[in-house]
Amino acid sequence: MTTYSGTDEFEGATFVRASFKGATLRFSDVSGVTMRSVDVGGLDIDSHDLFFGSLFVNGVDVVPLVDAELNRQFxxxxxxxxxxxxxxxxxxxxxxxxxxxxxxxxxxxxxxxxxxxxxxxxxxxxxxxxxxxxxxxxxxxxxxxxxxxxxxxxxxxxxxxxxxxxxxxxxxxxxxxxxxxxxxxxxxxxxxxxxxxxxxxxxxxxxxxxxxxxxxxxxxxxxxxxxxxxxxxxxxxxxxxxx
Known part of the structure; x- marks a missing residue:
């Protein structure tokens, strides 16, 4: 599997009918990424900085919902x-x-x-x-x-x-x-x-x-x-x- 490290070659890129199935992103900047008509089954996002910004899923900012659920769990x-x-x-x-x-x-x-x-x-x-x-x-x-x-x-x-x-x-x-x-x-x-x-x-x-x-x-x-x-x-x- 190819590893891309320390690169900015994908900034501003557009991917159409591309597969990222099973890909892993670590210590990477995905701020401002727009995803439309995508298959997100099993998508797993973990970000310590999540609560300093927004994350929209189907037009809904889910950050407050995640924060509230973590407060319930902990x-x-x-x-x-x-x-x-x-x-x-x-x-x-x-x-x-x-x-x-x-x-x-x-x-x-x-x-x-x-x-x-x-x-x-x-x-x-x-x-x-x-x-x-x-x-x-x-x-x-x-x-x-x-x-x-x-x-x-x-x-x-x-x-x-x-x-x-x-x-x-x-x-x-x-x-x-x-x-x-x-x-x-x-x-x-x-x-x-x-x-x-x-x-x-x-x-x-x-x-x-x-x-x-x-x-x-x-x-x-x-x-x-x-x-x-x-x-x-x-x-x-x-x-x-x-x-």
């Missing part, structure tokens, strides 16, 4: 948008309870298993360590080097110039991942315990750089919550397939 998820300290604390408790259920219910033989090019449970927990480090330790607390060495960074970070020497080359043991993850969870719990509306409103720099967005402390916490819920969904989806 009670407490709606609190990732909370504006108050109380709401954020409640949202954090909800997502951590959901994660505890998933981790405790995963058999040992599946913690390192993964579907296709997706992350395993262990890798996902390592990424959530990194997300907490970036947005709490780095963004909010302004630590110069906030990252733990077992963190799992996003695909393409090295190509963006990120210093990968921060991270350990050999994968850590599962028990160590759980221990570091628990420490980072407690950091968020402790921070939220004393957070005030005034603190949440304070401005910070984007921990990933750039001058176009200066998040508030509350924004940083909301990003952590979004990461927690999104990756919980991914892990539960993949574990269901693995089982």
């Amino acid at each position: 009670p407490g998820r709606e609190l990732q948008k909370a504006e108050t300290p109380e709401g954020l604390r409640e949202g954090w408790v909800a997502v951590q309870a959901a994660w505890q259920e998933t981790v405790a219910g995963t058999p040992p033989e599946l913690v390192d298993a993964h579907v296709e090019e997706e992350w395993s449970l262990v890798q996902t927990l390592r990424h959530l360590v990194l997300a907490t480090d970036a947005w709490l330790r780095g963004g909010i607390l302004r630590m110069p080097q906030p990252f733990h060495e077992i963190g799992q960074i996003f695909t393409g970070a090295e190509e963006m110039g990120f210093d990968m020497s921060i991270f350990r080359a050999e994968p850590p043991a599962y028990d160590e991942v759980l221990a570091v993850r628990a420490e980072r969870q407690q950091l968020v719990t402790d921070f939220l315990a004393t957070a005030t509306p005034e603190l949440l409103a304070e401005e910070r720099d984007n921990p990933w750089g750039g001058d176009d967005w200066h998040p508030s402390v509350g924004d940083c916490i909301r990003v952590i919550l979004e990461e927690e819920w999104a990756h919980l969904r991914y892990v539960r989806r993949d574990l269901a397939r693995l089982r």
Whole structure:
């Protein structure tokens, strides 16, 4: 099967009576794509950025419908948008309870298993360590080097110039991942315990750089919550397939 990587040759192209059956698109830009009179049986779309835009199916923007359904499937998820300290604390408790259920219910033989090019449970927990480090330790607390060495960074970070020497080359043991993850969870719990509306409103720099967005402390916490819920969904989806 042919793989097209790093290409823009299809931008603005028109495909007529072409077959994309069984094709896979990863880390690709399909914004503004128009599809008419197409067969979409079994079409599977997964986009973390879905809720920042629109997706029209037969003239209906389905983004609000998807958002509402995910809130139904994951009670407490709606609190990732909370504006108050109380709401954020409640949202954090909800997502951590959901994660505890998933981790405790995963058999040992599946913690390192993964579907296709997706992350395993262990890798996902390592990424959530990194997300907490970036947005709490780095963004909010302004630590110069906030990252733990077992963190799992996003695909393409090295190509963006990120210093990968921060991270350990050999994968850590599962028990160590759980221990570091628990420490980072407690950091968020402790921070939220004393957070005030005034603190949440304070401005910070984007921990990933750039001058176009200066998040508030509350924004940083909301990003952590979004990461927690999104990756919980991914892990539960993949574990269901693995089982």
